[in-house]
Amino acid sequence: MIDLAVFGTGRIGQVHTKNLAALPGVRVKYLVDPIASPAQDDLIRRTGAAIVEPDEVFADRNVAGVVIASSTDSHAKLLLDGVAAQKAIFCEKPISLDFSTVTKVAAAAEASALPVMLGFQRRYDPNFRAVRDRIADGTAGRLEQLVMHTRDPGPPSIAYVKVSGGMLRDQAIHDFDQARFMTAEEITSIYAVGNCQVDPEIGAAGDIDSLLVTMTIASGRMVQMSNNRRGPLGYDQRLEAHCANEVLFIDNRPQNDIRIAAASGLLSAPPMDYFIARFEIAYRAEMLAFVDMIRNGTKPLANVRDGLEAQRLAEAALISINTGHPVKLTPDWQP
């Protein structure tokens, strides 16, 4: 039996806890979250987990791994505590809102040689993975241009905007990660424009809601992403990989596969509601991979370095927006 602990019983903590609890030979022994809620009670009923303080988790030698799914401002300390306690770690993105803290935490995690996995679930989505594999094994030919769209169904609450690190470190970080995952290269220049067109209150809170980014790689390949906090279509999340032999498309997944034809035209179902529905399979695969990493030493598709590199791109994009100029990137570039 593998004993695990989950930090955070909010939106994503609930998803990870339920997925872990469904795996054979896995027990969620502890849940840590200072805020009680009906959802937390439900998780306790499903798993039999005890609600404890962090120290109890780190002191328990039988706990093989911890899942850090708590609010972003708690990740860095929990990750360092997990490393000190020699636990396998899964940490949600972003590692910290402060890039110098991200570099310190990543260095500590890498020096420990402990298995540490980052929460970039798109890497575990069967569609994203199949496209990446088709590029990586040469079938699609050389990837020349990658285009991505991420539009949320609606803007987050202002309270969330204030603590989440803003659109770049919170939402667009997944696209920055995909840029590296699909191209398997590091970005060398980035130019971004961003402003507020959806909700002026987001601007008043110091964030943006509309973003366009153009990135290039030393080999000449190009990546473009468009991000928005509003999707008239719902959760609109697509990718197009233009390669020498093939163009690979990842479309939205509809809520059902029924198409209705009538004299007025054709109707199909809207896209899956939001990320929890759209990436349901990916989240399950992610927790399976976390347990596989603990059991068999299998390398995760996203590690702490991937968390750092995606955030480096987010920080560079932010500087580009603020200065109006492209940012040249080197492996040791710091904001």
Ligand SMILES: NC(=O)c1ccc[n+]([C@@H]2O[C@H](COP(=O)([O-])OP(=O)(O)OC[C@H]3O[C@@H](n4cnc5c(N)ncnc54)[C@H](O)[C@@H]3O)[C@@H](O)[C@H]2O)c1
């Ligand atoms: N990879 C993804 O697809 C994905 C999706 C959603 C959220 N996230 C990330 O997951 C994290 C949580 O997001 P959420 O949407 O679930 O937020 P949430 O606000 O719904 O839940 C966060 C929970 O963490 C708890 N918490 C705060 N500090 C804690 C601490 N020190 N120890 C234990 N619990 C603590 C809060 O009480 C809350 O219940 C964020 O960092 C977010 O960026 C990732």
